[in-house]
Each structure stands twice: as C-alpha cells, then as structure tokens.
Amino acid sequence: MIKVNENYFNLEESYLFSTIAKKVNEYQIKNPNKKVIKLGIGDVTLPLIPEVVKAMKKAIEEMGQKETFRGYGPEQGYDFLREKIAKYDYQDKGIDIDLDEIFVSDGAKCDTGNITEIFSKNNKVAITDPVYPVYLDTNIMCGRINKEKPVVYLPCTKENNFMPELPKEHVDIIYLCSPNNPTGATMTKGELKKWVEYAKNNKSIILYDAAYERFIQDQNTVHSIFEIEGAKETAIEFKSYSKTAGFTGVRCGYVVIPKEVKAYKENGEEVEVRKMWNRRQCTKFNGTPYITQRGAEAIYTERGRKEIDKNIEYYRENAKIIKEGLEEAGFNVYGGINSPYIWLEVPNGKSSWEFFDELLENVNIVGTPGVGFGKCGEGFFRLTAFGDRENTIEAIDRIKKYYKK
Amino acid sequence: MIKVNENYFNLEESYLFSTIAKKVNEYQIKNPNKKVIKLGIGDVTLPLIPEVVKAMKKAIEEMGQKETFRGYGPEQGYDFLREKIAKYDYQDKGIDIDLDEIFVSDGAKCDTGNITEIFSKNNKVAITDPVYPVYLDTNIMCGRINKEKPVVYLPCTKENNFMPELPKEHVDIIYLCSPNNPTGATMTKGELKKWVEYAKNNKSIILYDAAYERFIQDQNTVHSIFEIEGAKETAIEFKSYSKTAGFTGVRCGYVVIPKEVKAYKENGEEVEVRKMWNRRQCTKFNGTPYITQRGAEAIYTERGRKEIDKNIEYYRENAKIIKEGLEEAGFNVYGGINSPYIWLEVPNGKSSWEFFDELLENVNIVGTPGVGFGKCGEGFFRLTAFGDRENTIEAIDRIKKYYKK
Numbered sequence A, B: 001m002i003k004v005n006e007n008y009f010n011l012e013e014s015y016l017f018s019t020i021a022k023k024v025n026e027y028q029i030k031n032p033n034k035k036v037i038k039l040g041i042g043d044v045t046l047p048l049i050p051e052v053v054k055a056m057k058k059a060i061e062e063m064g065q066k067e068t069f070r071g072y073g074p075e076q077g078y079d080f081l082r083e084k085i086a087k088y089d090y091q092d093k094g095i096d097i098d099l100d101e102i103f104v105s106d107g108a109k110c111d112t113g114n115i116t117e118i119f120s121k122n123n124k125v126a127i128t129d130p131v132y133p134v135y136l137d138t139n140i141m142c143g144r145i146n147k148e149k150p151v152v153y154l155p156c157t158k159e160n161n162f163m164p165e166l167p168k169e170h171v172d173i174i175y176l177c178s179p180n181n182p183t184g185a186t187m188t189k190g191e192l193k194k195w196v197e198y199a200k201n202n203k204s205i206i207l208y209d210a211a212y213e214r215f216i217q218d219q220n221t222v223h224s225i226f227e228i229e230g231a232k233e234t235a236i237e238f239k240s241y242s243k244t245a246g247f248t249g250v251r252c253g254y255v256v257i258p259k260e261v262k263a264y265k266e267n268g269e270e271v272e273v274r275k276m277w278n279r280r281q282c283t284k285f286n287g288t289p290y291i292t293q294r295g296a297e298a299i300y301t302e303r304g305r306k307e308i309d310k311n312i313e314y315y316r317e318n319a320k321i322i323k324e325g326l327e328e329a330g331f332n333v334y335g336g337i338n339s340p341y342i343w344l345e346v347p348n349g350k351s352s353w354e355f356f357d358e359l360l361e362n363v364n365i366v367g368t369p370g371v372g373f374g375k376c377g378e379g380f381f382r383l384t385a386f387g388d389r390e391n392t393i394e395a396i397d398r399i400k401k402y403y404k405k
Helices: A006-010 A014-028 A050-063 A081-095 A108-118 A134-141 A189-202 A273-284 A288-296 A300-329 A352-363 A389-403 B006-010 B016-030 B048-063 B080-094 B106-117 B134-141 B189-202 B274-284 B289-300 B302-328 B354-365 B389-403
Strands: A102-105 A125-129 A152-156 A173-177 A203-209 A235-240 A253-256 A263-265 A270-272 A334-335 A341-345 A382-386 B102-105 B125-129 B152-155 B173-177 B205-209 B235-240 B253-256 B260-262 B270-272 B333-335 B341-345 B380-385
Touching: A006 A134, A006 A352, A006 B274, A050 A300, A050 B048, A081 A102, A102 A108, A102 A189, A102 A273, A108 A134, A108 A203, A108 A235, A108 A253, A108 A273, A108 B189, A108 B274, A125 A134, A134 A253, A134 B274, A134 B289, A189 A203, A235 B274, A253 B102, A263 A273, A270 A273, A270 A300, A270 B389, A273 B006, A273 B134, A300 A334, A300 A341, A300 A389, A334 B274, A341 B270, B016 B289, B016 B354, B048 B289, B048 B302, B080 B102, B102 B106, B102 B389, B106 B134, B106 B205, B106 B235, B106 B253, B106 B274, B173 B189, B260 B274, B270 B274, B302 B333, B302 B341, B302 B389, B354 B380, B354 B389
Parallel strands: A125 A152, A125 A173, A173 A203, A203 A235, B125 B152, B125 B173, B173 B205, B205 B235
Antiparallel strands: A102 A253, A235 A253, A263 A270, A334 A341, A341 A382, B102 B253, B235 B253, B260 B270, B333 B341, B341 B380
C-alpha cells in the first residue's frame, strides 16, 4: 500500500494569501465601484529593463539557429553568468568567491527549500519570527521540525529592534534574512558578526537569505554575509534577481557555498557542503534556462546596472512615500529604508486581521497581516513598495485622510 | 554540530558521462586530426522551431512593457498552457484530464526527482534495469532505498524482449519508462494493462515517464498511460518538451496526477496525491517562467505542430539510418522505431566499456556503455538519433566499413 509522507500533515494550512484574496473578492463584489489598491503581495510592477529584454531576445534568436542552438546546459549555471556574479557581486566588493562556489538556479524559493535536503533530519533549526514561511514549512515537510523536534524561534520584536538574539540552546541550522521580509530590518556588521561567531563556535551553518540586498542604503549594513570575517566557513548565501531586476516571473537566483563550509557525518568526518549541493543539483535539477541566464547576465552590463538602479530608486521612493505618509498619519513605522517592506504597528491594540479589515473597508487598501509571518508578527502589518507610484501616493493620501488626527 | 544527510553516501559515484568525456578528451589530444562523432548524450541538435521562437520573443516584449508585464505566475502553470495540454495531449485522444490535474514544471528530471518527497520513506520501490539513473539516485538520496531497504530491480533483457515482468514481491512505487531510455522498448497496451492491474490490486502507484512519447509510431502502443482503463486511479504521468520540441536548454515539462490517485496514511486514511504535490510545488517551487510557458504553448498551434512533426521525422530518419546500418553491419539491434534510442548488443562477448573503447579508437564514434544504465545493460550499448544527419550517416558508414564482413 502506497504511503504518504505524513510530515505534510504537520503543516499549518496556509490560509494567508487565499484568505486575503477571498476577503478582497467579497468586498469588491459588494462594492463594485470602489477602487481597491493592493500593497499586499511582494510582487514587482515595473517591467524588465531594456537591456535584459534585448539580451533575452538575442538568446532566443540564437536558440532558433542550428549553429548557435544550445541544449542541456551545466546544472551549476553557465560560466558567462557565474563570472559576472563573482566579479560584480563579490570580487569588486573585496570578497573572494570562485566560480565553482556559485550555483545558478530558478530562484531563492526553490534554493532555500531544496537546501534542507542535504542536511540530516536530526539538526536543530532556528528561525526568526516573523519571517518568510518557506523556511519553516520546508523543514516540517521533510520531518526535521515536528512536535518532538520543535523549531527554535528567534523573536524579532519592537523591543529588540527586530534584531534576533542568539539562541540560548545549541542550534545547527540558522535562517537569517537581511534585509528582512517582512520587518524590513537589516543586520549591521556588528550584529552579524555575533552570529558568525556563534556558528563557528557551535559548528552550525547560517542560511543567509539576501534576496533584498539591493535595497540597502546604510553604510554599516553588509550586502553579503561574506563581508564578515569567518563567514566563509559558516554561511550559505541565497540571492535572487526577483526584486533586484523584476525577475519574479522570469525566475533566476543563485546560491553561494564557499569551499570552506563543512558539515559532519555522525562519526565526525568532515564533508564539503558545496559538493553535497552539487550532487543534489546534478541529480534533481537540470539547469536554469539559457535564455534566462542571458537575461541575468545583462543586469551586469554598464547600461544594465544603470537601468536597475533607476528601478530600485523608484521602489525606494515608494517606500519613502509610504513610510513618511504613515508617520504623518500617526503610525509607528519600521523598515522601508533598506528594504522594500514597511512594517507598521497596528494602532489601538487591534489584531493584524482586524486592521486588515479596517483598511480594506474604510480606505480600500490591501496589505498583509503580520501574524501571517509568525506569532511575533501579531499586532503588525506589512505594506510593500512594489506598487506603482500613482497608486502608492493615492493609497497613502487615503490613509492620511482617514487616520490623521 | 551540523550533520549531513548521510544517505548521499549510499550513492554510487556517477562516473559514466565524466569517464566518457575523459576518454574522448584523451583520445582527441593523442589524435588531433581525427573527427570524432558523438552519438552518446541524449541531447538534441535541431534548433527551436520558428513558431516557438516567435512566441517567446513576443512574451519577452510583453515583459518589457508595464501594461503587459507579468510577475509571479501560478505555481501550477498558466491556464493558457494547461488548456492546450488538456486538449491536445489528452482530450483529443479521448482521455479526460482536467486543468487542475496538470502541473507545469521546468522539466521531467526535476519532477521525477521531486515526486519522491511526497511519499513515505517506507514504501518499497521497483525500478526497471537498465534505466535512467535519476529514479534510483533520488530514492537513495532521501533514504527510501538503502542496504536495509533494497530496490526491487525489474530486469529488461533480450530474453524478455526488454519488457519487465511483474515483481514477485509486493512493491508500492513502480517506475516505468516507455518508450524506454535506454533500450528503446515500448510497452504495448496489453503489457501496460498488467501493470495497472497489479498497481490496483496492490494499492501501488506507477510513476510513468513518457518523455519520449512523441516518437511512438506503433498503433498498439499507448501515448499516455491514461489510455489504459483504471490507470487514472494508479498512475502519475511525466511528460517533457525536451525531446519533443528541443527544449533541453529551455526547460519545460509537466506532470499529470488525476484526482482519483490516492495514497494512504499509516492509519489507513486515504489522501489525494494531487493535493500533496500541489502543496509541495507551492512551497518549494515558484512556477515555470512565463516566457517558457508561452514557448511551450506555441508547440500546440497548427503551424507549431507541423514544425514539431518535421523535427521528430528528422530524428526518426536518423534512428532508421542507424538501425538499418547497424543491422547491415551484422549487429543485433533493438529500439530505434518508437524511440530515438538504438540499443545494440555488443558483439563477441565484449563488455560495454570494451566496445566503447573499440568504437572510439577504431571508428572514432562515441556512444554510451549500456552498463551505465544498470547491471542488465552490460553487454549493450546506446546510440542516439539526436545527432545531425550528415554526422549520423558518416558514423554509420564508418561502422559498416569496419564491422561488415
């Protein structure tokens, strides 16, 4: 009799975005004339930059000609892209990363989910709260986290400035996301150093999600965990072109696993983690599309970088409009400076969901209830800067009108 | 201390294609003037069809304009593609498949690898021998197959016409690949019916890899396992555009899981497998690129289907040239009619690898030693029809000259 993986039944049904969609839908049916503005889902609205469009069209032309057609590509990604990543994202910033430490993929969601496969089920996992739900769910699905082996939550609250404290107990795998989704908080060099030291002392591994790195403006905030001394022995870094270059529908990202990162067999024998991931990718993945990789490569041309900067600036300005507007309206607001996410404290002791309803019904704006990202997100609410400018301004005007005393 | 997934160390190091590459490389260095023809790896050589190129270019244009830009798409694939799949690949052939039973992906390698995640580690697995190594390896990597829980091999030999016999013991998961890689054998309706009955009686699930379906010419060979009565309760079907449409570097395929396919909890409770896969994909996958899906859609237009047929015909003609040439040269040859793979018996009791060396050194042709696909592949050798015509003809001429008595 074929048996299912029962770990799946330890997952909480993820009603967050479906509940939001349902509520919005019901509201619109009852109020067909109201213009609802959506600042909920973290999806981009600006189109692909011209440099990427040009490169991808050229790649398709190549694929249509026998002489330049390309079949199976390397599972780790083409060198033309890995060279750009190594140079622009690392070497130019003084970080020494080799091509064979870079694995190109179809996005950080797959990577952060799949990476769990190469580690033992007996590792203890620490996850910040609130955070991107995929970290927790993928560990539950494979049986690493359950009632007997609970996750160690690292609360990120107003009181600790949304900066997680080191766990009191030993953990083996630590998920850090900076700039953070959803709080928008970023870890300073000093903060991150503590974690790298912890990982080194405990022979733990930090899974560092830097998907929003491009939004960082502060000087003392790192763009890569490998800026921290010792991190090359203790960290795996995940990056994504989704928010940087509007690739949410194009699908491309990459993982960096330095050769120095080691894990252990039960008998204490040391194993190179990079080789484990390489084996995983060669067996269960067949490479990122050639056309996609040519698109990603184009982000690194001089023109490409300028075009990307312009888009990031656009979203940053949106974030500023939201942040300042909300502050003017009397809200306590976090994030929004080094991050496209604005994390606001729900006023008057209401719950995240109560505030969701209030915002939808009274000002026709959709956001995301903080509790959807974890228990510590209760009493908070996420708005995103990825909307278009006109809608963002209108949304904030409405909020100011409604809430400003 | 961070621990690795030690199941990985139960994998045999896969030296097959790296050993081939090394041997070819060494030969070429010693013999720089020899023209080596490669009929080894199963990668296509014809470019993308014009209809696909056109559609993908249009999709990129859309992605470059704000009005038509698309961000995150549905994890299950866009309906525009699922509708074409449902109609052309199933409903037009009298098979009733709904859109929500179709999951678009980045290829059959990922799908056949990832599907193992939704089932219990305690299921007993049966795999034909020889076969595509990913089935075995992915089950070893997750700990379903090891010394204590060995795989049940289903030998496919000359004696049984490369048709596996039903297992003598109970198995829960059965991998079938038809047309088969590497033997080129296809299961007739009658053969497949036995397997569907077995699965029904044993509450097993058949994982049916139909990646080479488009090459079928025989009338009594099924294009989909769902042509068999009862298969909708017992089978999951994997399809790929890699060989059909030259998508090896574009990456697109799909899985079909009918609603009727059930698996069980330890307590006997029935679970819909489709829902398990949906949860897996929604958590660990972020959808196939929009541009890729528009490319796949174009395969189904009237013009697209004609262009694809022409390419398939080209590879079929290659297969015919290889098959007939080898027969003329005195070889025992299998496959090559409903499949792009030619499976030849190594003459004079030599091993697969001895024949590999002989072919490389004496006629400068590269193929794949059968033993690389499993123990029962020893004494056999795979050639592929995916090369270009001129090289294929030259290769076979050389073989005829060398081997013909």
